[in-house]
Amino acid sequence: MHDRRRVLQWATFARSWWIFDANHQCPFQSANRLCLFLEGKHKPIYHPLSDCGDHVIVINTKHIAMPDRFWRAWRHFHHTQYAGGFQVQRAWQVHREDPTKILKKQIYSTLTGNLLRKGLMARLHLFPEEDVPEGMLRNVSNQIRQVMPVPKTLEDYPIEERESFPRVFEWPEEYVVKDGKEFERQKEYLDEDLSLSKLQ
Amino acid sequence: MTNRGIPSAFLRTTLHNGIGRYVCQLQRLTIKFCKEQKQSRGVRDFIENGLVDFAKNNPSVAVYAQVKRHRSPALVAEYLNGKTHIIPVAEKEAAELLEWLDFLRTRSGEDLIRMRKSQHTFSPSIQGAWTPVTNKQVFPPDFTFPNNELFQAHKFTESATDILQRLARKSTSKTD
Numbered sequence: 079m080h081d082r083r084r085v086l087q088w089a090t091f092a093r094s095w096w097i098f099d100a101n102h103q104c105p106f107q108s109a110n111r112l113c114l115f116l117e118g119k120h121k122p123i124y125h126p127l128s129d130c131g132d133h134v135i136v137i138n139t140k141h142i143a144m145p146d147r148f149w150r151a152w153r154h155f156h157h158t159q160y161a162g163g164f165q166v167q168r169a170w171q172v173h174r175e176d177p178t179k180i181l182k183k184q185i186y187s188t189l190t191g192n193l194l195r196k197g198l199m200a201r202l203h204l205f206p207e208e209d210v211p212e213g214m215l216r217n218v219s220n221q222i223r224q225v226m227p228v229p230k231t232l233e234d235y236p237i238e239e240r241e242s243f244p245r246v247f248e249w250p251e252e253y254v255v256k257d258g259k260e261f262e263r264q265k266e267y268l269d270e271d272l273s274l275s276k277l278q
Numbered sequence: 279m280t281n282r283g284i285p286s287a288f289l290r291t292t293l294h295n296g297i298g299r300y301v302c303q304l305q306r307l308t309i310k311f312c313k314e315q316k317q318s319r320g321v322r323d324f325i326e327n328g329l330v331d332f333a334k335n336n337p338s339v340a341v342y343a344q345v346k347r348h349r350s351p352a353l354v355a356e357y358l359n360g361k362t363h364i365i366p367v368a369e370k371e372a373a374e375l376l377e378w379l380d381f382l383r384t385r386s387g388e389d390l391i392r393m394r395k396s397q398h399t400f401s402p403s404i405q406g407a408w409t410p411v412t413n414k415q416v417f418p419p420d421f422t423f424p425n426n427e428l429f430q431a432h433k434f435t436e437s438a439t440d441i442l443q444r445l446a447r448k449s450t451s452k453t454d
Contacts, residue, residue: 087408097423122408132410137424208424218423220414224431244446 089121094132094200095217097210099224100181101138107225109184112136115222116189116198129194133201133223135214139208140206142208143226144169154183178204285391288398292357292359292386301338303387306356307379308342317368318351324372353378363419389393432438 097145100108114120118130144152152169172179182204189195203214231238249255295301309329311321325343335339352366353375357363363385365378436444 081378086407093411097427099424099429101426123408165320178438209429215423219410219417221423221425223429227431227433228426244443244450 089128092240094219095214096132096220096222097133097137097215097218098222099133099138100136101135101141102228103225105142105181105184106145108136108142108181109188111222111225112185112202116185116202117194126190129197131198131201132155135203135205135207135210135218136178136181137205138202139181140173144180145238145263149173154179177206230274285389286394287389287391289396289400290388292388295386300337300448301358302383303358304336304339304355304383305358305383306340306342307382308344308354308356309351310344310346310354311351312347312349313345315348315350320369320375321367321373324375328372328376336383337416346451353382355382355385357385359387360386363387363388 094189097149098108098112112134113133118124118132120132121130123130131224149170152170153226154167154169155165157163158165167175169180180273182199182202186195186199189198203210292303295303308323309317309325311325313322329341333339349444350366351370353365353367354361355365363382365382367378370378384390
């Protein structure tokens with residue numbers, strides 16, 4: 079092959095690095111999107127037999143958002159191959175042990191089950207928080223768009239916007255509004271009761 | 279024999295034949311037949327009725343008729359690239375012979391082997407090969423990733439809050 083053609087080949091098959099913020103993202107929808115980049119399906123040169131996928135860094139996997147009641151209902155199965163070695167764990171239990179595992183297993187099962195899968199998984203770098211190693215972050219040349227908008231909490235809105243939010247009516251001056259700390263107050267009260275009962 | 283062992287080639291034409299002008303690649307046609315045997319009957323029919331017309335219609339092809347006593351008949355086509363294509367035509371009717379002759383006349387003379395693809399080009403891309411940065415936004419070196427402002431999800435529908443705010447703005451503007 080001519081020298082120039084050879085370099086063109088390198089340029090075409092160069093691996094690029096992507097970053098994805100999993101904060102408040104559905105792991106199932108995210109897996110579908112991330113698999114496109116891991117398999118190289120976003121490239122016009124894609125072929126199922128050629129290993130042309132990219133590297134993907136995923137941050138904030140600890141803060142993924144499971145849809146519906148899936149934190150309790152979604153189950154992860156494991157068998158040690160020994161008698162009685164079957165285990166079932168709920169999503170919240172798996173997430174408590176390893177905050178990257180739910181997304182990792184979802185991506186693994188979304189990828190096509192062929193000999194390339196192990197290599198593709200090796201190009202997936204998951205981090206529970208935002209602390210990505212400096213050298214790895216330097217490779218990143220582009221970002222993958224999030225799959226769903228991140229919800230804003232009340233603190234995220236500036237005070238002016240909060241004040242100017244349209245209201246159907248104003249509370250009267252003498253009306254006492256609950257501050258939403260009823261549960262904490264009850265708990266304190268209960269704790270006091272318990273401590274009192276212990277003393278007696 | 280394995281599929282990889284079978285000779286294969288990409289689709290091609292001889293020297294861009296047909297672009298501008300067409301040169302018939304068939305140069306010489308020899309019809310070998312027997313005067314006596316039954317299996318050459320169709321060839322003998324064709325020589326009596328259709329061969330002169332064929333030769334007149336294709337002046338660039340040299341046509342020979344050779345008598346081979348007690349041999350099975352055959353069409354021997356020789357092409358501009360030096361290749362020879364032999365078609366045994368024993369027990370064939372004159373009408374079928376005409377079709378085989380048409381096939382030989384319109385061929386390029388290249389070997390008939392397995393095609394790897396049904397389409398091929400010798401100039402794969404005029405624009406140049408694709409690279410990961412082709413038609414892509416290239417970020418300046420001081421750009422820091424992740425940037426969640428730029429890569430947040432597209433919002434295609436209004437949320438309930440958005441609708442409420444829009445209605446409220448509408449009503450206040452009316453009262454003003």
